[in-house]
Amino acid sequence: MKKKITIITFLLAVCALAWMPEIQAQAKEPVIVVIDPGHGGEENRGGEVLPHYVEKNLTLQVAQAMKQTLEQFEGVEVYLTRTTDQELSLEQRAQIAKAYHADFLFSLHFNMSAEHNLYGTEVWTSAFGKYYSAGQTFGRLQLAEMSQYGLYNKGVKTRLNSRGTDYYGVIRASRALDLPCVIIEHCYMDHPIDSPQANTPQKLANFGVSDAIAVAKYFHLKSPSLGLDFSNYQYSKVPAPAGGVAVPDSTPPENVNMVITNADLNTGKVDISLSASDPQSGMLYYSYSIDGGITWSVLTPWAGGNTIQFSITVPGGSQPIIMCRAYNGYDYHTDSNFAVPGVFAAR
Ligand SMILES: [Zn+2]
Structure with missing residues (x-):
């Protein structure tokens, strides 16, 4: 019996020696980014300002450019929730991201306002704990990238529904799956100050590049092929809200x-x-x-x-x-x- 234990101990030791250096030499786990082109399908076209602006198409174009750019960085895997004009529920988008083991879900959108009077760029995220912290931290990097287009910075915000959970479905469903998520509202399709920023395929691609750069900064990625290295990029991390919830503003000025x-x-x-x-x-x-x-x-x-x-x-x-x-x-x-x-x- 004792001999048997000794042999097993010896074998375990050999295994450990054989394994350890390999574990140490193993590359860092890749960052997994999932991009969600908002809306899609015949029923869910998103906002429309015809003939030029159909939100579901704009978001897919931006997403493709964002993916292409991010894939030129090292240590990152990038997936889209949809690559065609396809209907997906908000829960499905979060579930797809979770199935890819995403570290972050970026949902891309374009804005409109009821009175067609608002303009600017904004980011929405969860009101809760570490999801708020991640979303606020990333959102500030995102809005800083968008400033190069002269878009008015409307900030990173939270919104709650009457049940006291996140108002936006993709953010709510992501949090339920332990996944940080932001909605990026690039600009308003229905305002003449913003709409010229999104009126050509090249400009939409530029938004995608900017989104990718914000992600690369957030995850400290580097791309020798693009000559960009954000591995030591400094930014301040927004803490989780006091009391756990960043309660949104519900009152006028x-x-x-x-x-x-x-x-x-x-x-x-x-x-x-x-x-x-x-x-x-x-x-x-x-x-x-x-x-x-x-x-x-x-x-x-x-x-x-x-x-x-x-x-x-x-x-x-x-x-x-x-x-x-x-x-x-x-x-x-x-x-x-x-x-x-x-x-x-x-x-
Ligand atoms: Zn939208």
């Missing part, structure tokens, strides 16, 4: 107040000081109306702290009713007081 600091009745120039605050999501845009809120100007980025100054020109011969509208990081708005500065001389 507060303390919205407009003061007309000067009105030149001859030239039509009106100087405005507009104040507003939003402790949860900050201020994003403002607009103004000269007809008491019937029609509104194009949104302008809110550049400043709680008070901004700007000037507008009103038509000659009019008696405008001026008011402002202030938008927060979640696109919720509050209207200001109004003012009637007087009758402007005909010009």
Whole structure:
């Protein structure tokens, strides 16, 4: 019996010696990235601004360029949830990614707004713990890449449904499978400030390259063929939210107040000081109306702290009713007081 144990011990030792160096020499596990071209199929076309913008097609074009770029980096495997115009549920997208043992799921989208007035680039992620941390950290790298196109940075945000879980299905399903996920809303297809950024195959491919670079930075990848090395790329990791949940903003801006600091009745120039605050999501845009809120100007980025100054020109011969509208990081708005500065001389 003792001899048998000794032989087994000896064999185990030989095995261990034979195995150990091999384990040590083994390459690091590859990063597994799954890209989800949003929407797909006849029923789920996504947003549409015809004839040029059909979201399901744009997302697939961006995804293919993103994959091609990422595959030029070392130590990464890249898969798509769909490679054709195919219908997939949000749960299936997360399940496909999980089946590939994904480290991260990137769901690609293009935006539209109900009033066709919003523009900019934004990222959505889970509100919870390590999923929030991963999504926020990656999202900031992503938005930094998108800044080269001059797109307005609307931030990385969370959204909850009435049950208190993540609102967006692909994010909710991914978290349920222990998988970090972001939705990248590249830009708005229905706004003239953004739409020219996505109107050629080359520009869509450029978005895909930028998405890939953000992923490469996040995972510290390098590509000798592209001459890019992010293995020592420094970025700050956003911590998990205090209390475990990053509760989204659900209220419009507060303390919205407009003061007309000067009105030149001859030239039509009106100087405005507009104040507003939003402790949860900050201020994003403002607009103004000269007809008491019937029609509104194009949104302008809110550049400043709680008070901004700007000037507008009103038509000659009019008696405008001026008011402002202030938008927060979640696109919720509050209207200001109004003012009637007087009758402007005909010009
Ligand atoms: Zn979409």
